[in-house]
Amino acid sequence: MDRRRVVITGLGAVTPIGLTALESWQAVKNGVCGVAPITQFDPSGMKVKLAAEVKGFEAETLLGRQEAKRMGRFTQFAVVAAREAISDAGFDIKNADPDRCGVIISSGIGGLSITEAEHDKGKEKGWDRVSPFYIPTGICNMAAGQVAIDHGFKGMCTCPVTACAGGTNAVGDAFHYIRDGYADVMLCGGTEASVTPLAIGGFTSMKALSQATDPNRASIPFDAERSGFVLGEGAGVLLLEELEHALARGAKIYAEITGYGATCDAYHMTAPLPDGSGGAKAMALALSDGQTAPDSVDYINAHGTSTHLNDAGETAAVKTVFGAHAYELAMSSTKSMTGHMLGAAGAVEAIFTALTLRDGFLPATINYQVKDEACDLDVVPGVGRNADVHYAMSNSLGFGGHNGSLLMKKWEA
Template sequence: MERRRVVITGLGAITPVGLTAVESWQAVKDGACGIAPITQFDPSDMKVKLAAEVKDFVPENYLPKPEIKRMGRFTQFAVVCAMEAMADANFTLDEAEADRCGVIVSSGIGGLSITEAEHDRGKERGWDRVSPFYIPTGICNMAAGQIAIRTGFRGMCSCPVTACTGGTNAVGDAFHYIRDGYADVMLCGGTEAAVTPLAIGGFTSMKALSQNPDPNRASIPFDKERSGFVLGEGAGVLLLEELSHAQKRGAKIYAELVGYGATCDAYHMTAPRPDGSGAAKAMEMAIRDAGTTPDQVDYINAHGTSTPLNDAGETAAVKLAFGDHARELMMSSTKSMTGHMLGAAGAVEAIFTALSLRDGYAPATIHYEVPDEACDLDVVPNEGRSADLHYALSNSLGFGGHNGSILLKKWED
């Protein structure tokens, strides 16, 4: 089977550090931190009082009011990002066959805030009084569905629900779908809006979240004093195209997608394999899929959640996958700035990785202070770095043992 080449031609993002892909990337280059006190509800009686919320998002600035009422916050994020990616790519459906254009957008939790609100309503007024829009606005796949409705894309429309790996699985699956000839264009990514009392409480109870009240010391990947992740929200959507399809219409190209690997630890509900073997195999698979070698990878956008087990396990995985080259490459975590956006994380980080290649710039792991012998690779501490990047990997590791890695290559005409 012919393996077609796949490129990224459009980007859209809403993150805790910016309302567009351009704003978000500039904030990352500036080392801005999107972590602050929670504003979406009153957390005064809770242990965790910080989150990485999207700031100043006004849906009425992007969408008609009737549509807003039929979309959860996570879907609003995704649709707005998809429109941004389409505009950024200067793409319209007139330039493609609708049946060969698809959507794969992940969400780990979907409309949790809707579930919480409708549960309260049902308890108060009776269960038959729950909103008729509850199910169609709250289910995880509705972000992908609404994007397809809005764009007219009639090809495959899907929603990987693989926890924190979902965004990466969406991009990787879309890449393979185009590469293997099933589509010419795909909108792909992830979205999440789960800064809610139930989510914060649930993650706190399982001791996954940092309880540090200092925004500068809460999300500190690879730092010895790390104590958990900071919950974030937002979305990232990429427009992928088959290379000749993009070139025929004169599209600008950010980067080329060249490899994808997905594995499962098959080990524990929440903890990664301590030796990192499952994550290592996903990275090795992505590199083999690209037909390249580990020593050609210059930078890794790490999953890097700031939990004790994840960061040590991911470091071990990189050492296992890359051998001696692990100490030559750079590996940073942009979650130090954005917090952990769950199902949106891998998509937003894929965007950052593509822009890292375009700009020749490895973003920092900010607020890094105390080195950890278990995380002893070059984590690009505190200051981003200009570098000659040709290949870059983006990792995602999720509850349930899901591991995903995508390999991107710098675009050169």
């Protein structure tokens, strides 16, 4: 059977550097750092005092008081981003078959803040006094469910929970679902809202977070002085369509998704394989899936978390897959600006990758200063630049050994 082609026709995002996809992209172009002191709770007495929070998000204004009240923050982000993606695409469900329109939206942790608050209430007032909305607002899949309800998408609706790879898995799974004929339209992406005392404390105790006090030296992927990631939050949602479906309604097209690879290290709960071989296999699978030669890739939006193991391992993986071409392509980390948005990271980075292709602009790894010989590729240090980009890749590597890689192609009508 002929493979159906899949294109991106709508984008929506809520990030630490912007409240829409295009606002966030402009901030990327400007090299804006979204890392700042934590405001959602008082971190006094804690080792980590910085995060990449979403700023100026007013859920009641965007969603209405009653609707906002019945959603966790992670779901609010997703619903707002999905509405933007639908509007951006000019898509109307009335002109489509709702049974062939689906939703795949990941969240790594879901409503953790709701769990924390309801646990405190239960201990204080008794467990039977916990809110009846606790379960339906806190569970990870509710963002996907609420988005489907909001838009009347009646096809498959699911939520991959694969830690930091979740957003990439959601987009990749949606791509395959359309390509292989099961749907014509998919809303896909990821969402997260875990800047909470428990999450910060948990990541701190496992020595995953940077304890830097300078926002400009906290999330510094590939820099020799990197010391851990900075926790971020937000959502990214893409509208994917089968090409002929998109063309028939005159949709604008950002980019074409051509390949997807997913693997597992099967090695350790949190540490990646030191040689990056699991991530390398995911990249190789994406290239094979897209029937694309390695030397065709011009840019990689790296997972690039700013941890020693990830950045060195991912660099090794790129060298394994691309050989000498690894030194000719560019590979930067937009987590230097957004922090690590966990389950939303891969989706937001897929959006940035699509816009890289559209605009021919390579995002920088901002605040990069000190070279690490183990990370010696072109990380677009400091300032982004214009470039001719025809194929681009986006990587995500998650706790549990999950690896995901998306391959995209510049749209040329």
